[in-house]
Amino acid sequence: MAANVITASHLTLAYDQGRKRIIENASFSVRKGEFVFITGPSGSGKSTLLKALYGAIRPLEGTLKVGGLDMGKIRKGKLQELRSHLGIIFQDYRLINEWTVEKNVVLPLIIAGYSMEVQQTQAKRLLRHVKLTEQADRYPLELSGGEQQRVGVARALSKNPFLILADEPTGNLDEYSSNVIWDLLENACDQLGSTVVVVTHQLPTMFNIPYRHFIIESKGIYEVR
């Protein structure tokens, strides 16, 4: 049986020093290699949960473990190390606009201190994978939204992360671009064995691999599939 990549037990997440509770007493787990969708209405706490998974907010109560590390007690150095093994995709892409597409893609490799040669080889491979080879030397603002998100996906995949966290990855995209992103994420899970957690307001119409589906509702997290 595969080990849990994420384990939440009686998890409560809140803002304003506990005054504004977003998720209360939630328990769930995600195993290695699973594809998980988390849906829910706007403001239900989907993004908050994702932030907790990469350590941007700490649990108020209960425990949340990511890759075996307790996110409530994790130290700064360990958190940096954990983040360097995650692939994170944002709805608003969060690319560095002063950097070329190629440099954006290899950001995790730059952080990890890989040689220029490794960076270039990996950039070529990833850009081919997301079909952006021609755009390598361009800047993010010169690309369409769909292309920018493909750069975001390539960046998330550049270090073969054990866990990919995607926050509304297709939220700003048309249907064609959305399908391209879903294909890439399916592939990451199916071919590379990464665990993928996607927060989205709507499930994709076409999805080709098995997945689990959680709903966040009334501050609780419930598995519906």
Next chain:
Amino acid sequence: MKSVKEHLMFILPLMAILLGVEFVLVFNRVTSNYEEKLRESYTILVVSKSPMSLRRFRRIEPHISSVEAISKERIARQIARGIQNTKTQEILAALPHFYTLHLDRYLSRAAVEKIRKKLLKVPGVKKVETFGENHRAKYNLFLFLKIVFWSFVVLLSLVSFFLIMKQMEVWQLAHRERMRIMEVFGAPMLLRSGVLFRIGITDAIFAVALSGGLFAFLKYYWAPRSGIEILVDRQALLFEPRDLAILAAIAFTLVISAVMSVTVRSGEVRE
């Protein structure tokens, strides 16, 4: 063009601070040199019935560094000009001892007055002349210049510091997003602020080179041709190679503090 402006917005206030520091260094060297000259030329005259030695004077006042006895014969000869030789001998016998005292540093008027009172209490000392008015005028002018200069430097540094802080805010806005993205992907602080360090250190090198260059120009080119006596006489004090090291140390300390402040204020990805 925007990039040049951004660099100048940091280089110019940094240069203002460095120039202020260099002015302080030069001013301190010039004033201590001037103080030394004043000290050398300043003397206290003591008239005593009994002979005195340096050891005795130093027991009374440790600031007394040397003593010169004024030749009584010369004084007697001047007084007895045109009088019989026997009279000169009588005058010589009746004359007290005259001494000029040198001090080890240039003291304030109040300190000199204290010395005068101490000396007057010594048995046999009839008169002590401190040339107070002359001393006071020079000392006050000296003090005034020091205060004006220091006020100027402090004001200049304060204004420059605020300009640097303002530029920090611009940097913070310009680089916050990039630093936050890098932090999400696990970049340590030094890597996140790497670009800022590169910009800051480049600007610091420019500021040090320009400030040092300006003073080197003043020392080797302008001062000898200026015709200003105090500068011509003290040309050697205008700029010293070790000043460059001091300026570089200050510039780099400021840059590192500024970059660290921007990095810390950019905030962690925690909410």
